Amino acid sequence: MHLNELKALHVSQLLDMAAELEIDNANRLRKQELMFAIMKRRAKQGEQIFGDGVLEVLPDGFGFLRSPETSYLASTDDIYISPSQIRRFNLHTGDSIEGEVRELFQGTNRFKDLVERLHGIPRNLLAQRLA
Template identity: 45%
Template structure:
C-alpha cells in the first residue's frame, strides 16, 4: 500500500477501509487519524507500506520523510 494513495483518498473512503480492517468507534475520526489506523493495521498484518519523499535526518538521529506536497516542511503527515 502506498501512503500517497491514502493521502489522496477521501475521508469516507478511509473510513470504509479502516472499518474493513476491523477498526471500531471511528466515525468521527479525522483523516490523519484514519490514515494512522490503516497503517497500523497493515503493519500488524506484515503488509508492506510504501512512503515517498525526502529523508530529513535531524542532529539527534531521528529522521522524517518530508513530502513535496508540503514544500518539504515539517507537518502532521511526516513519518
Template identity: 45%
Template sequence: MPEIPFVAEEVVEEPIDEAASGKSLQEAKNRWIELKRMGMKELINRGLELGLPEPRLLRKQALVFSILEKETGDEANIYAEGVLEVMDEGYGFLRSPDHSYVAGPDDVYVSATQIKRFGLITGDTISGMVRAPKENEKYFALLRIQKVNGDLLEKCRDRVSFDNLTPLHPDVAFNMEYDPGEISTRIMNLFTPVGRGQRGLIVAPPRAGKTILLQHIANAIVKNHPESRLMVLLIDERP
C-alpha cells in the same frame, strides 16, 4: 529546540532484499500508492469499515498508515516513501509532499544509525518498509530501506559529496557565425563566446531584440553544430 522523539532504535539496518521480499513488497507498495490516490472521503469510509476510532480527525498520511496497519496486522511491515530531513541531533524524518514537506505528527522517523551507516543526507527521497509506533512511541519508524532517490542503496553508499566533486568547465566553444550579413553573432564570437555546457543570460531593455538574438543563436547552433540537440521553450512569446 526541537522535541526529541521517543522512538526505540529497534530498526533493521540492512536494505531490503527485493528478490527475497518479492511479491509481498510489491503488494505493500501498490496498496500504499492506491490509498495515497484516494480522496479523504474514501479513506474515511474505509477507516470506518475497519473500525478505526475517529478517522475524520486524522490527517491523510496518518489515516493511510492507520488503514494499512489495520489491513495488514500489527506485525506486518508497511510501505512508505518521503523526503528525508536530517535534524541537528542526527536522526531524521521522512516528510510528505502532501503537506508541502512541512513537519507533522505523521512523519516517518529515521534513526541516526541508519543515516550514518548509509550516508543519507537531507533531500534524499527514501522508500522502504516502516512499522507502527509501539507503546510510548510517537512516530512510525523506518525499518528497511528499499531505494534512495530511485536507485539501489549500494549506489547511495558510494556517492561522492557534492562539495567534493570535480567541476568540469566548458572547454569547447560554439561557433555563432552562420550568416556573413549577421553582425550580432560575430560580435558574440569575439566578446561573449558561449561554451558547451555553459549557461547564459541575455539582458537588454524592452524591444531591443533579445528574442531575435536568441533566434540567431539557435540558427547558428543548428547550422554549425548539427550533432547538438536543440530545445527552445518560448514562454509568453509567439512561436
C-alpha cells in the same frame, strides 16, 4: 500499499476502508489518525506498506521524510528515520528515500522507515555511497 495512496483518498473512502478492516470508532478520528489506524491494522495483518520522501536530518541525528504535498515542511505525516539508518547509509538532508514503513516510533503516531532505495538506487547497490 503505498502511503501516498492513503493520503490521496477522501475521508469517506478511508472510512469505508476502516469499516472493512473493522476499526472501532473510525468516524471519530481525524484523517491522519484514520490513515494511521488503517496502516497499523494492515501491517498487523502482514501487509507491507511503503513510503517515500525527502530526508531532513535534524541536529539530534535523526530525521524525517518530508513530502512535496506539505512543501517539504514539517508535518504530522512525516516518517521517522533513525540515527542508525542515517549513519548506516551515510544519509544527508535532501536525499530522496523510499522504503518499507515499519512499526510505530516509540508510542507516537509516527512510523519508522526502513531505507530500501536512495535516489532510486536499491539498497544492495549502495556500496559506493556507504564508503
